[in-house]
Amino acid sequence: MSTGLAERGVDSYRRAAVESSSPVQLVVMLYDGALRFCADARAAILRRDVPAKGKALSRVIAIVGELQATLDLERGGEVAHSLHQLYSFLTDRLLAASYNQHVEPLDDVVRVLTNLREGWAGISAQEKAAK
Numbered sequence: 001m002s003t004g005l006a007e008r009g010v011d012s013y014r015r016a017a018v019e020s021s022s023p024v025q026l027v028v029m030l031y032d033g034a035l036r037f038c039a040d041a042r043a044a045i046l047r048r049d050v051p052a053k054g055k056a057l058s059r060v061i062a063i064v065g066e067l068q069a070t071l072d073l074e075r076g077g078e079v080a081h082s083l084h085q086l087y088s089f090l091t092d093r094l095l096a097a098s099y100n101q102h103v104e105p106l107d108d109v110v111r112v113l114t115n116l117r118e119g120w121a122g123i124s125a126q127e128k129a130a131k
Contacts, residue, residue, distance in 0.1 A: 024124045027067070031117035034063040038110050042103050050101075057098045060109070064090050086112065 021029065041056035068087035071080045090112060096105040 022124070022127060024120060024127055027120045028117060028124055030063050030067055031113055031120060034060050034113050035110065035117065037063070038106055038113065041097065042106050042110075045097065045101055045103050045106070048101075053098065053101075057094055061091060061094050064094070086116075 037056045037059040041053050041060065044050075044053035044056055064087050068084060068091075071084050071087075073080050073084060076083075090109050093105040093109045097103065097109070
């Protein structure tokens with residue numbers, strides 16, 4: 001199988017997974033991606049690979065930005081506002097990691113994202129059990 005064909009197969013699988021997922025499952029997938037790119041960024045910082053660090057952090061920032069942009073601050077109440085502030089904090093820490101070339105701010109982001117992911121995964125599991 002050629003590499004291009006394999007990549008198209010993976011893309012098709014990912015697209016099908018996204019299209020068949022609930023909104024809560026999509027949020028979990030976003031957290032998974034953010035955590036994966038955080039790990040990539042951490043490794044890049046440790047090996048002093050500036051381009052790879054920049055690429056990975058850009059992806060994490062884009063995911064956090066998407067999560068923040070989709071919050072409904074009018075109907076979401078205090079939870080939405082708290083998440084909005086938390087996502088702003090995460091963006092600040094990601095920028096600090098990028099600017100200072102330190103993993104500590106990135107480790108803060110990973111801790112928060114991991115906790116959020118666990119919470120959303122629990123909600124997803126409850127959704128599945130209710131069906």
